[in-house]
Amino acid sequence: MKERNHLNVYKGPYSVKDYFNPDVAPLLPLVELPDSLNPYRQDGVRIYAKMMTMHPANNVKxxxxxxxxxxxxxxxxxxxxxxxxxxxxxxxxxxxxxxxxxxxxxxxxxxxxxxxxxxxxxxxxxxxxxxxxxxxxxxxxxxxxxxxxxxxxxxxxxxxxxxxxxxxxxNPDQYGNDLNWQSHVRWTGPQILEQLPEINLICAGMGTSGTMSGLGTFFKEKKSSVYRLGVCTAAGDRVPGPRSLALLAPVTFPWRSAVDHIEEVESRPSFSLSLKLCRNGIISGPSSGFNLQGLFQFIEKRKQEGTLAKLTGEDGEMHCVTLCCDLPYQYIDEYFSKLGLETFPAIKNSELTVVDLYRYDSSWEKEPSAALADFYQLDMVLARDLLFFLSKRRVKERQGWEKIVSPVPDTVIVDLRQPEDYDQFSLPGSVSFPLVQAGGPSPFSNAKLLASLWREFGVSLGSESEEICSQIRGKRSLIICYDGDSARVATSVLRAKGYAADSMGGGIKALHRLDSQLEGDQHGYGG
Incomplete structure (x- = not known):
């Protein structure tokens, strides 16, 4: 037999095999529940979770x-x-x-x-x-x-x-093969006894009954003073894994001789306790909460009867071990259905879960100077002056000039602002599709606005029959709005529809700032 690997490092050709081997790997953790998770600590009860989920396969099975x-x-x-x-x-x-x-x-x-x-x-x-x-x-x-x-x-x-x-x-046959329950005689029981020699009670759920049959048999032989508590689902209820007492009747494993008492537990407190364990650092699934609930019920009954002290050890305390058998992740939907939405923190701006679903890419959002250089065939020095000169002219005043200064072939500049703003200030050769209102907040600071805008863009930009789509089909497009954010959303939608679209970061506001900066540079040079 190989020595136990206390450093928990696995090397060589058999590394993963050794990692899976309970005879080689360190003992699975045994964690005492803090007082916040143990309502009976003041009664001299100490509760330990045997973390079966810490095996590489992540479960007791x-x-x-x-x-x-x-x-x-x-x-x-x-x-x-x-x-x-x-x-x-x-x-x-x-x-x-x-x-x-x-x-x-x-x-x-x-x-x-x-x-x-x-x-x-x-x-x-x-x-x-x-x-x-x-x-x-x-x-x-x-x-x-x-x-x-x-x-x-x-x-x-x-x-x-x-x-x-x-x-x-x-067919290994977990339901009828005695090697099932004997695995816990071989590994789980000895681990627990080595870790907690003072153990007074062992608690486990009963599905195939293999876990409790094995643990109960082991402790009966090795420390008969240990009380053996089995947990079954309440009749007509269901927790993933365990069975009801009625369904255990035909099981041939020696579960009857392996338990001293059986508690029947309902599903809701099982899920609730599991959730509480998870939120306090003991990550475990519903059958783990199920086992702990069974232990709580048993302790409460003995407390009410005045017989709890009969289960204490020489130190005057009762040391209980309950098994954490599974992880919660595959049961997430069941937690919500069992416990209700009120158990969980609400999601703010939940309307965004069904909108704005397409990807964004920083390379699609171009700085104004880079956008101008990319979409106009002009020397940058000339473009700097001429484009801003033309952008300040009303549409009627630009006629003629736009034949000289226009976007590069197979490109189109789409301005989403309102007509009066477009007419006051716009880039040469751009086309107006007024889909965005002036003066509103950024859609990224207002969930309802983003949801509404995304849906509107989905309709306006998503149909081949729409005029805007006919204008940009087969071309590279630059989308402009007031502050760049609405254009950013539009670009995401258009990219998802297969169009080669970019947006101008900061929008027309950024163009104004760039214009002011250039004018300042010119004044400084002249002075």
Whole structure:
């Protein structure tokens, strides 16, 4: 057996294999909950979270997956792994199969009630999702999401039958294979006892019942004074992973002899406690909150009965370990549906979540001097004087001059300001499309204005039939407005529609500032 890697550094050809190996990696953390998360601290109760999520596979099912595969995969013979799983077990199997055995052909049988987030998570980890008894990938298994292990209509038996047809296919069978619960006798239990010899109570949820069967069996043998608390879902309710007490009836694992008491827990407090743990630095999913809620309920009952002191140790305190089994990320939508929007901070300017969806690029926003040089074929010194001379002339006064000073071929300058402002001051050869009002705030400082402007641009700039689109189609365009910000939004929309558009940073206001600066330079030279 390899020595434990206390430095937690993995090198060489077996680095990732050692990283996954519980016999080599440092013990998974055991973290005492602070008083803010432990309402019973003043009663002499200390609660520790065993962070099963800190295994490389990020969940408690990594231990069974490792044990099942170690005794199930036959080198040079096994080519395929298939398992019915709601997520964590088969994802752990997929990772461990690749890392330890070089097997990438791992298949998951799933309930049709599996969330879209979980389905995508399994696809993310490269799992092949087999979904009915004929092994076609077109439909999901109907019926209960947690079928009884011996139900021939369900996915558990379907996975078993497929493995029986070929020696190259292995079905580890987390529901009926004793190697599931024995993994916690082998690894999880010894870790906890080594970390906390004074432990008085162990608490875990019951799905396949493997975790509690293993931990309960271990502590019965190694420290029989430890109270063993199992947690089940309340009848008719659901928390991802655990089962109700009724659904445990056909499970053959020795869970009955592995628990001293079972608490039934509802989903809402489970999600709520999980959220509280996460916000206070203990990142854990709903089944972790579920376990802690079961522990709280049990402690409260014993407190009310006056029997809590019977579970304390020699130091007069009660040391409880509860398992953090999963992470919250794949259940985010369920947190919102279970707990309600009022539980979460509101998103300010939420109207922007459905508008202004196209990308921006700083290279599309040109400084005035660079824009003039790019869109007019004039020596820059001449352009500096002539362009500003012409821009100050009213449109009627510029006639004739614009034949000499006009944008370069295959370009067009689009001015979004109102007609009276365009007539007062505009660049030679520009065209007027009055889509922006004068005197308003920047759309980037006013969410409602940005939303309204983006929608208007989507209509006005998004249709090939619109006059503006016919003017700029096949050309490079420079979009101008009062302060540059509305033109920036218009450029984003036009770029998303396939047009080669740029905007003038700062808009006409920036042109005025540039003009003033140039006039000042001229006065200084003359003086």
């Amino acid at each position: 990594a231990m069974p997956a490792l044990n099942l595969l170690e005794h199930g995969v036959v080198p040079d013979k096994t080519h395929t792994v298939v398992e019915y799983s709601s997520g964590s077990t088969v994802i752990s199997m997929a990772m461990a199969s690749r890392v330890l055995y070089g097997l990438s052909d791992v298949h998951a049988f799933l309930s049709n009630k599996t969330t879209a987030a979980k389905l995508r998570l399994m696809q993310f980890f490269g799992l092949n999702i087999l979904t009915d008894v004929s092994l076609a990938a077109s439909t999901l298994f109907g019926g209960p999401s947690q079928p009884e292990p011996n139900d021939e209509r369900g996915g558990i038996r379907a996975a078993y039958r497929w493995a029986q047809k070929s020696e190259s296919v292995v």
